[in-house]
Amino acid sequence: MTRFALSELGDVVTGSTPPSAYPEWFASKGVPFITPSDAFGITPSITTERFLSSEGQRAMQARMVPASSVCFVSIGSTIGKMCMTTEPSVTNQQINSLVVAPEVADAKVVFYALKRMVDEIIQQASGSATPIINKAEFSRLVVDLPPLNEQQAIGATLGALDDKIDSNRRLAATSAKLVDALAEELLDNTETKEVPLSEVVDFNRLTITPGAPGEFLRYIDIASVSPGRIDATQDLSWRDAPSRARRGVADGDVLYSTVRPTRRAFVLLVDTLANTVVSTGFAVMTPRPSVGSSLLTSIISRAMFAEYLDSVAQGSAYPVVNVNAMGRYEIDIPCDQSVTSDFEAKTMPLRRLAAYVESESASLAALRDTLLPELLAGRLGPGQAKPGGETHEA
Numbered sequence: 001m002t003r004f005a006l007s008e009l010g011d012v013v014t015g016s017t018p019p020s021a022y023p024e025w026f027a028s029k030g031v032p033f034i035t036p037s038d039a040f041g042i043t044p045s046i047t048t049e050r051f052l053s054s055e056g057q058r059a060m061q062a063r064m065v066p067a068s069s070v071c072f073v074s075i076g077s078t079i080g081k082m083c084m085t086t087e088p089s090v091t092n093q094q095i096n097s098l099v100v101a102p103e104v105a106d107a108k109v110v111f112y113a114l115k116r117m118v119d120e121i122i123q124q125a126s127g128s129a130t131p132i133i134n135k136a137e138f139s140r141l142v143v144d145l146p147p148l149n150e151q152q153a154i155g156a157t158l159g160a161l162d163d164k165i166d167s168n169r170r171l172a173a174t175s176a177k178l179v180d181a182l183a184e185e186l187l188d189n190t191e192t193k194e195v196p197l198s199e200v201v202d203f204n205r206l207t208i209t210p211g212a213p214g215e216f217l218r219y220i221d222i223a224s225v226s227p228g229r230i231d232a233t234q235d236l237s238w239r240d241a242p243s244r245a246r247r248g249v250a251d252g253d254v255l256y257s258t259v260r261p262t263r264r265a266f267v268l269l270v271d272t273l274a275n276t277v278v279s280t281g282f283a284v285m286t287p288r289p290s291v292g293s294s295l296l297t298s299i300i301s302r303a304m305f306a307e308y309l310d311s312v313a314q315g316s317a318y319p320v321v322n323v324n325a326m327g328r329y330e331i332d333i334p335c336d337q338s339v340t341s342d343f344e345a346k347t348m349p350l351r352r353l354a355a356y357v358e359s360e361s362a363s364l365a366a367l368r369d370t371l372l373p374e375l376l377a378g379r380l381g382p383g384q385a386k387p388g389g390e391t392h393e394a
Contacts, residue, residue: 001146001378007139009110010100014135015091016063018056025056031064032089034071036078041169042231042365043162044084044111046071052090060090068107070098070114074133079125080118084111096138106151108158112372113143146378154375161368168357168364175354176228176301179347183298186343191335198327200291204284206248208277213239218273222257222281225265228301229358232366233276247278252293255282256300258321261309268297270348270355283323291333292344294351299331 006012015034018025026033030051039047052060065071066088073081074096084107091097100107114121121141125131145151211217219234219241236245249255251272257265259281269276278284287296299305308329313319334340 001144001376003142003144004105005139006098006110006141006143009105009143010098012135012139013063013065013069013091013097013099015093015095015097016060017092018052018060022056022059025053025059027051027053027056030054031057031060032085032087034083034085034089034091034095036073036076036081036092036094038083039226040081040083041226042361043165043169044082044108045086045162045166046083048089057090063090064088065091065097065099068100068102070100070107070111071095072098072114072133072138074125074138076130076132079131079133080122082111082115082118084108096133096135098138103148105145105148106155108155108162109145109151109376110143112158113145113376114141116372117141117143144376146376150378157375158368158372161364165361165364165368168361172229172354172358172361175350179294179350180298180301182343182347183295186295186334186339187332190339192332193335194330194332196327197285197329197331198324200331200333201254201285201287201296201327203286203323203327204247205286206250206284208246208248210241210245211238213237215275217241217245217275217277219245220255220276220278220282222259222265222279225255225257225267225282227264228267228297230267230362232362241277242279244280245277246280247282247284249276249278249284250286252287254285254287254293254296254300256285256326257281258283258323258326260319261313261321262306262319264301264303264306266297266300268293268351268355270352283326290337290340291331292340294344294347295333295340297351305329 028051030053032048033050033052034046034048035050038049065085067085069085071083071085071091073079073094075094098110100110121133122131125133215238217236217238219236220230221234224230224232249269249272251270253269255267255269255278257263285296287293309321309326310319312325313321
């Protein structure tokens with residue numbers, strides 16, 4: 001194992017944000033422009049929504065980083081978020097990027113070695129109101145890495161897991177987009193009526209009383225939910241469970257975070273375990289037959305719902321919306337309940353498939369994170385770890 005400063009592994013580049021006076025630098029496609037608000041997931045890959053036009057690319061050429069660069073958000077509330085570029089990209093000024101020299105290190109192994117150190121790195125950040133790790137400090141960060149040939153084997157093992165996770169995520173995203181498109185078509189071509197959300201869902205129907213200290217629950221916190229999916233769950237004893245673990249849930253319920261609603265942290269729960277408990281930071285919506293779980297998910301996933309919640313939220317630094325205000329939101333539903341029932345019968349199997357592959361991805365990510373320290377420390381050789389989770393002797 002050898003200790004390296006990041007500056008010894010490659011070039012460190014700080015991003016830059018194009019001036020707002022040049023909107024023509026942006027386009028609907030082109031070179032990805034990565035910012036901390038993009039979809040950083042449980043693999044190194046990232047989903048971006050902004051791109052540089054040909055003019056923007058020329059202007060920002062000096063700030064462009066190649067594929068397989070390690071990006072690290074180095075300032076603000078999202079400090080520590082990480083991703084890797086899959087193609088030449090530009091980042092904004094809140095991100096430091098490490099362009100790893102392939103003859104020195106494997107970029108994916110460097111990514112995961114840094115990811116293991118995130119909490120430690122954040123503690124070293126300067127500034128109290130706005131923590132920051134500048135380019136010089138980032139360049140001096142130190143990682144321990146095995147020889148290059150071992151790194152490459154470890155990177156291939158982790159890559160197989162990440163490829164499967166990303167494939168699952170694409171399948172889940174495609175399924176959700178298809179169902180949402182079908183919901184739009186249904187509401188555009190069916191006689192509908194406008195009703196407040198509170199007339200078609202029950203809010204927070206189940207309150208859970210803590211069990212015995214030694215009993216276990218599966219806990220879902222608001223931080224572990226991204227738009228449309230659960231990134232992680234925690235298996236806790238009631239002794240260790242937080243006081244906000246009080247919301248009961250059932251199959252078909254839809255969660256939406258009442259805290260910072262513009263994050264759009266929502267998810268449809270399917271095949272829920274009996275001991276699942278969620279944070280009181282969620283509004284738990286149990287749909288009535290007039291709307292159904294699948295249609296409700298499509299409705300509350302829209303940006304306009306998040307915008308409405310933001311407009312009625314209270315507090316600036318920590319905006320929170322109460323369920324009474326949420327319940328006043330007007331939605332369109334089919335006048336004929338049989339139309340809704342038919343939609344649910346056709347689309348819920350897709351919703352369940354998406355939930356299954358998302359759950360599999362979370363399990364694979366947990367396996368990857370368990371294997372990583374063993375691989376880096378040499379206690380487990382890459383040849384002993386199969387992507388499916390089995391191990392064998394070399």
